[in-house]
Structures are given as structure tokens and as C-alpha cells.
Amino acid sequence: MSGLYAREGRSVSTMAHLRFFPLAAVGGSGSYLTGDDGRRLLDFAASWGAASLGHSHPAVRGAVNRALSDQAGASYLSSANEPCVQLAEKLLSLVPERARGRVWFGHSGSDANETVARMVVAATGRPRILAFSGAYHGGTVGSMAVSGHPAQQGIRAAGLTLVPYPDSFAAGSPEAAKEAALSHLENLFATEVPPQEVAAFFIEPIQSDGGMLVPPDGYFQAVETLCRKHGILLVSDEVKVGLGRSGRFHAFEHSGIEPDIVVFGKGLGGGLPISAVVGPEAILNHAVAFSLQTVHGNPVCAAAALAVLQTIERDHLVQNAEKSGKVLRDGLGRLAARHALIGDVRGRGLALGVELVTDRSSREPATRQTALTVYRAFQLGLVLYYVGVRSNVLEFTPPLTLTEAEAREGVAILDEALADVAEGRVDETILADFAGW
Numbered sequence: 001m002s003g004l005y006a007r008e009g010r011s012v013s014t015m016a017h018l019r020f021f022p023l024a025a026v027g028g029s030g031s032y033l034t035g036d037d038g039r040r041l042l043d044f045a046a047s048w049g050a051a052s053l054g055h056s057h058p059a060v061r062g063a064v065n066r067a068l069s070d071q072a073g074a075s076y077l078s079s080a081n082e083p084c085v086q087l088a089e090k091l092l093s094l095v096p097e098r099a100r101g102r103v104w105f106g107h108s109g110s111d112a113n114e115t116v117a118r119m120v121v122a123a124t125g126r127p128r129i130l131a132f133s134g135a136y137h138g139g140t141v142g143s144m145a146v147s148g149h150p151a152q153q154g155i156r157a158a159g160l161t162l163v164p165y166p167d168s169f170a171a172g173s174p175e176a177a178k179e180a181a182l183s184h185l186e187n188l189f190a191t192e193v194p195p196q197e198v199a200a201f202f203i204e205p206i207q208s209d210g211g212m213l214v215p216p217d218g219y220f221q222a223v224e225t226l227c228r229k230h231g232i233l234l235v236s237d238e239v240k241v242g243l244g245r246s247g248r249f250h251a252f253e254h255s256g257i258e259p260d261i262v263v264f265g266k267g268l269g270g271g272l273p274i275s276a277v278v279g280p281e282a283i284l285n286h287a288v289a290f291s292l293q294t295v296h297g298n299p300v301c302a303a304a305a306l307a308v309l310q311t312i313e314r315d316h317l318v319q320n321a322e323k324s325g326k327v328l329r330d331g332l333g334r335l336a337a338r339h340a341l342i343g344d345v346r347g348r349g350l351a352l353g354v355e356l357v358t359d360r361s362s363r364e365p366a367t368r369q370t371a372l373t374v375y376r377a378f379q380l381g382l383v384l385y386y387v388g389v390r391s392n393v394l395e396f397t398p399p400l401t402l403t404e405a406e407a408r409e410g411v412a413i414l415d416e417a418l419a420d421v422a423e424g425r426v427d428e429t430i431l432a433d434f435a436g437w
Contacts, residue, residue: 004036020371020385020436021378028055031399031406033383044384044398044410049240049351052267053311054399060270063307067300076105076297083302087276090309094249095278096258102284104277105297109239109265110138112275113202115291116261117146117157119277120233123286126199129157130232132165134210134389137202137237146202149209150389151437161193165207166216169344169355170363174216182222195230200261203234205251206241211388212353212395214346220255233283234258239265239275240351244312244400247322247349254348267400270308274301317400321349327404328352328396331411339418341366341373352396355388365392371436372426376417382410391437 004024023041027034031054033041046052053060072081088103106112117129117137131137135148144154148162156162163185166177189195203220207213227234236242236259241251243264248254250262261279268274277284312318329345332354336342343357356366356373370392374384387395394414398406420426 018385018436019434021375021430021434023378023383030054030056031402039381041378042382042406042410042413044382044396046267046397046399047271048266048385049245049397050266050269051271052243052245052308052400053270053317054401055271057270057311057401059307059311060272060304063303064272064300067303072299074298075295076299077292077294081297081299081302083299083306084297087302087306087309090306091264091276091278094309095262098258098260099262099279101279101281104284104291105302106265106275106277106291107273107293107296108138108275109237109263110140110143110275111291111293112239112263112265112277113137113146113237114140114142116200116235116263116277116279117142117202118291119283119286120200120235120261121159122290123283124199124233126197128159128161128193128198130161130163130193130198130201132202132204132207132210133162134165134207134213135162135202135204135237136209161188161198163188165204165210165213166219167211167213168216169346178216178219178222181219185223185226189226189230195226195232198230198232200233200235201227202237203252203259204237204241205255206246206348206351208240208351208395208397209387211355211390211393212347212351214348215255220252220257224257233260235261235263237263239263240267240397241348243267243308244318244321245349245351245397247318247325249312249318251348251351268305268308269301270304272301272304274298274305276305312400315401320402321400324402324404324407325349325352328398328402328407328411331408332396332414335411335415335418338415339422341369341418341422347396350396350398350400350402353387354394354396356392356394365390367391368428368431369421370394371431371434372421372428373414373417374436375430375434376420376426377414380413380417382413382417384410384414386436388437 145157166181171177265275
């Protein structure tokens with residue numbers, strides 16, 4: 001274990017830790033991190049997608065330097081600041097017409113989703129919220145209250161109803177998954193969940209932490225129809241999979257829907273803490289002083305976020321996510337043909353998942369092997385984590401700037417890691433200090 005990692009263990013609380021191996025970074029550039037041991041590590045996690053432009057991107061550095069050289073305060077709490085207004089205007093131009101009202105700024109996807117959950121109930125007077133089993137909408141009390149991930153330790157909201165996310169691999173086909181999920185939802189509306197009491201449905205256009213699940217074609221269009229019929233607001237959580245990652249600017253675009261409210265976070269700041277909620281004026285302006293913290297709307301973070309959006313457009317990073325993502329997915333597909341551990345490869349663009357199983361017929365999760373695989377990949381020079389309600393899905397959320405050569409490099413490292421795990425060449429005791437999810 002490195003010196004820096006050991007020092008952290010003697011000084012930093014573990015309450016915010018989600019660790020898979022002893023990564024200790026001292027720097028980074030592009031798609032690579034630098035470990036304190038001098039190793040150069042290919043980063044296929046990008047800090048859970050937060051480092052959307054990679055590490056030390058010049059556009060983010062330049063925007064931050066300019067904002068700090070003549071700083072317009074530290075907040076939008078009690079004064080307008082120019083970077084914040086510019087960012088709001090830009091975000092409003094990027095969302096569907098029905099969401100084009102006002103913008104609220106926070107620090108993370110967690111406080112953004114918590115704000116939406118409180119806001120929709122207060123503004124509509126409806127006490128219920130729908131979300132998916134396996135959903136991760138954040139780590140604050142209020143965002144955990146509308147989440148459905150089994151790893152979370154928070155208390156669910158009294159008005160929350162969790163519904164199944166369609167899992168095509170588990171169900172055997174996209175059609176079977178779609179039919180079962182829609183039938184469950186329609187049955188709820190006909191029985192125990194009066195739809196007129198539901199304020200909003202929090203959707204994930206790709207369920208990332210629940211296992212990188214991709215919805216079957218037509219599923220969310222049917223959900224949208226139900227929501228419109230009953231006056232239920234559709235909230236798209238784009239925190240991890242939006243802003244170009246899926247090969248479209250918004251991940252919900254793949255489903256052909258238009259949400260009422262869009263939530264951004266993680267990659268919006270390119271590594272700096274900022275989130276945003278974009279939605280109708282009647283909802284976003286429901287009350288003043290409703291959801292605030294002192295440095296919400298920080299002009300330095302807002303300037304970084306505007307630079308991220310401009311860079312995504314200027315450098316055609318949506319197209320790059322599609323192009324490099326195809327190279328990465330094709331490579332993972334070839335690994336599936338050689339490694340019995342791989343049960344399914346799925347995802348869109350640079351939001352990909354590989355589900356590991358002990359048996360492809362039974363789909364039994366290979367939980368231990370998944371943890372060993374990411375650890376071994378780290379030893380070989382690749383950073384990636386795992387997700388899923390059964391902790392058996394390798395998650396790929398590299399920087400949007402990932403090149404095709406880097407995609408191939410990562411696949412080659414993963415190939416070796418999977419082989420080492422399958423052949424029993426990885427000592428299982430290395431996992432003793434790393435619980436993961």
C-alpha cells in the first residue's frame with residue numbers, strides 16, 4: 001500500500017469512502033492519472049464521470065483562472081453573478097421547450113435531486129413520488145429518500161414508491177422486460193398508488209449505479225404517455241449519463257421523450273462541484289429561500305461548467321463519445337466471446353457496463369470475481385469500478401475525450417485481468433480492506 005494511501009488512512013474519515021483498491025493519485029492529464037508510485041493509470045472511471053473532459057483540461061483551467069483573477073463574489077445567494085447567469089442561459093437553450101423555464105444551481109447531483117424531490121411535492125401539492133428500484137439519486141438524506149439502491153443506508157420517503165427498471169438481460173429479452181415493467185406500473189396506478197397523488201416520476205435514461213441498464217425501445221415513451229395522462233412530472237436524472245456521455249447530448253434523447261425537469265451534476269463542472277436543475281418556472285420559482293447553501297452558484301464553478309459545455313460543442317465530444325464508445329464496446333464484445341465470466345455487454349456511447357456471471361444460463365452474479373477483476377486491472381494500470389444491485393457490473397465512464405487508441409489499450413488490460421481472475425492467479429486476500437458497494 002502506497003505512502004499517500006496510508007497517510008490518508010491516519011487522517012481522513014472513511015464515511016465518504018467507496019473504495020475498490022488502494023488508488024492514491026498525485027496528478028493527472030487527459031485520460032490518465034498519476035499514482036504516488038509514479039505509475040500512469042488509464043482512467044476508465046473519471047471519478048464516476050465527474051472528470052468529463054479528463055484531467056487538467058486547458059479549457060477548464062483557463063476558465064477557472066479567469067474567474068479567480070476578477071472574482072464575482074462566491075455565491076448567487078444574495079447577488080447575481082455573471083458566470084452563473086451565462087451558465088443558466090446556456091442550459092436553458094439546451095433543454096426541451098417544456099423544461100425551458102428557470103435554473104437552480106447546487107453543488108452535486110445529490111443536493112439537486114433532493115431539491116427536486118422537495119420542490120415537486122411543495123409546488124404540486126401531491127405527496128407521492130415514483131422512482132426505480134436500484135436507483136441512486138444521491139447521498140444526502142433527501143436524495144437517498146427517493147432512491148432505491150440497496151447499498152444506501154438512508155430512510156426512504158413516506159410517499160416514495162419504487163418500481164422495477166426493465167432489465168433485458170435478466171428478463172431474457174427487451175420485450176419481456178418492457179412488458180413486465182409497464183404491467184407493474186399500470187397495476188400500481190389501478191390499485192395502491194392513485195396517480196393523481198403522484199407529483200413526479202424520477203427516471204434514469206440509463207440506470208447507471210443499478211447496473212448500467214439500458215431501457216428497451218419504447219419503454220420510456222409509454223412511461224411518458226402515462227405521466228402526461230395523469231399530470232405527473234417527468235424528471236430525468238442526467239447526472240452521470242448526460243452531457244454527451246451516451247452519444248447524444250441528453251441521454252433521454254435515445255428514448256424519444258421530453259422530460260419536464262432535467263437534473264445535471266458530476267461532469268457539468270469538469271471536476272469542480274456544481275449541479276443544476278432546469279425546469280418550468282411554476283415549479284422552479286415556487287418559493288424563495290427554499291433550497292440554498294452559501295456557495296451555491298459559485299462563479300468559479302459556474303465558469304468551469306460553461307467551459308465544459310462550450311468544449312463539448314466545439315470539440316464535437318458527443319460524436320467522440322459515440323465513436324470511441326463503439327470501439328470500446330466492440331472490444332468488450334470480443335472479450336465476451338473469450339471470457340466465460342462475461343454475461344452481458346450493454347450501454348450507450350461512453351456509458352457502458354459489463355455484467356459478470358458465474359454461469360451464463362443461470363445468470364448467477366460473479367460478485368467476488370468482479371471485485372477481483374477491478375483490483376487486478378488497477379494493478380495492471382487501468383482504473384474502473386463496479387456497480388449493480390448485485391455488485392457484479394463493471395462500469396465504464398471514461399472522459400468524453402477518450403481516444404480510440406486509449407479504448408483499445410483499456411480493453412487489452414481488462415482482457416489480462418479477466419484471464420488472471422479466471423485462472424485463479426489473483427490472491428483473494430487483497431480484498432480484505434476494500435468493501436466496494
